[in-house]
Amino acid sequence: MRLVGYAVILSSLWLLWSGIYKSLLIMFGAGSVLLVLLITIRMNRVDGDRIQIELNPLNFFGYICWLMVEIAKCNIRVTKTILTFSMPIKQKLFEVPYTQRTDLGQVIFANSITLTPGTVTVETEDGQFLVHALSYSHDDLEALADMDRRVSKIETLART
Amino acid sequence: MSEYGIILQFLSWTLIAGGTFFVVIGAIGTLRFPDFWPRLHAASITESGGVILLLAGLCLHAGWTLVMLKLIFIGVFLLITGPTSTHAIANAALVSGLRPKSQSVAPNKADDESS
Numbered sequence: 001m002r003l004v005g006y007a008v009i010l011s012s013l014w015l016l017w018s019g020i021y022k023s024l025l026i027m028f029g030a031g032s033v034l035l036v037l038l039i040t041i042r043m044n045r046v047d048g049d050r051i052q053i054e055l056n057p058l059n060f061f062g063y064i065c066w067l068m069v070e071i072a073k074c075n076i077r078v079t080k081t082i083l084t085f086s087m088p089i090k091q092k093l094f095e096v097p098y099t100q101r102t103d104l105g106q107v108i109f110a111n112s113i114t115l116t117p118g119t120v121t122v123e124t125e126d127g128q129f130l131v132h133a134l135s136y137s138h139d140d141l142e143a144l145a146d147m148d149r150r151v152s153k154i155e156t157l158a159r160t
Numbered sequence: 161m162s163e164y165g166i167i168l169q170f171l172s173w174t175l176i177a178g179g180t181f182f183v184v185i186g187a188i189g190t191l192r193f194p195d196f197w198p199r200l201h202a203a204s205i206t207e208s209g210g211v212i213l214l215l216a217g218l219c220l221h222a223g224w225t226l227v228m229l230k231l232i233f234i235g236v237f238l239l240i241t242g243p244t245s246t247h248a249i250a251n252a253a254l255v256s257g258l259r260p261k262s263q264s265v266a267p268n269k270a271d272d273e274s275s
Contacts, residue, residue: 017233019226068212075182075209078201082189089198091260114243117204120197121243122250132250132260134201 007037054102059154066150067112074116081135092136095128096144099152109151113144168220175217182209197260200250207242211235 014029015021081088096113100106110121110129119140123130133140182205189202215235222228 016226016229019230071208071212075205078189078205079182079185082185082192082202082205087192087194089193091195091197093260110247111240111243114204114246115208115239117208118201120200120204120250121247122254130254132197132200134198 003037003041006040007033010036051104052102053104054156055104056154056156063150063154067115070147071116074118078117078134088135090135090137091133093122093130093132094136094141095125096131096141096148097128098148100148100155101152102155105151105155108154109148112147112151119144168223172217172220175213175220177217179210179212179214179217182206182213186210195261196253196258197250200246204242204246207238207246211238211242 010033011029014033018025018029098106098109100109106124110124113119113121113129113131118134120132121129122132131144186202186204186206189205190199193199193202212235215231215238219228219231222231
């Protein structure tokens with residue numbers, strides 16, 4: 001049953017991305033979908049790992065919109081730093097604690113930090129990320145804690 | 161061309177110009193910054209602001225077609241892989257012992273680790 005759903009998703013993605021509907025190309029597409037299914041069945045024998053997505057899609061969309069605004073603000077700030085003649089850099093490595101329960105939530109938080117210019121996640125440790133900031137100020141910690149709260153909010157409660 | 165089309169064209173070219181601006185800024189920053197770590201941040205301007213604005217502009221240009229859908233997928237993949245590769249580079253630098261130069265340290269001691 002799961003395989004049928006998988007085949008449907010793969011075929012529809014292939015059709016969307018191809019955009020050329022000639023019989024030869026469609027046959028190639030069907031062949032590649034079958035090949036992927038065969039490989040998946042073989043891999044399932046090795047480990048039947050499933051990834052569970054425990055996110056609230058509506059909140060996730062809201063978070064993406066908020067993140068876009070944040071990215072725009074940070075872009076302008078770093079652009080100013082680059083174009084200022086003296087380049088006021090005050091770089092610092094510091095730790096940011098995270099409160100996400102799922103791996104996916106932590107990945108979203110770490111990638112969001114990296115995606116906003118001016119901060120890069122350097123290392124993941126137990127319960128905290130090591131973050132490098134271009135022009136560090138005390139507001140940075142508060143802003144990242146705010147982002148952390150927002151990412152934690154889009155997680156649905158983990159079934160422990 | 162209808163008025164709506166003209167506005168759409170204007171918007172899309174504005175977005176493309178903005179994206180190009182951020183790509184150029186990223187390049188300038190990469191050249192101007194003194195050290196590995198700040199250069200990483202300059203490159204991240206290109207891959208966030210530049211990519212998003214350029215793809216948004218191209219999406220408006222394409223209109224409601226299959227091309228727009230493909231552009232959106234490209235954007236999603238770039239927004240996932242971009243930070244991941246930046247993190248990989250930063251982590252490799254950290255593991256191999258490169259630390260950011262602290263501004264408060266005297267110039268002749270700037271090469272020492274400042275943790």
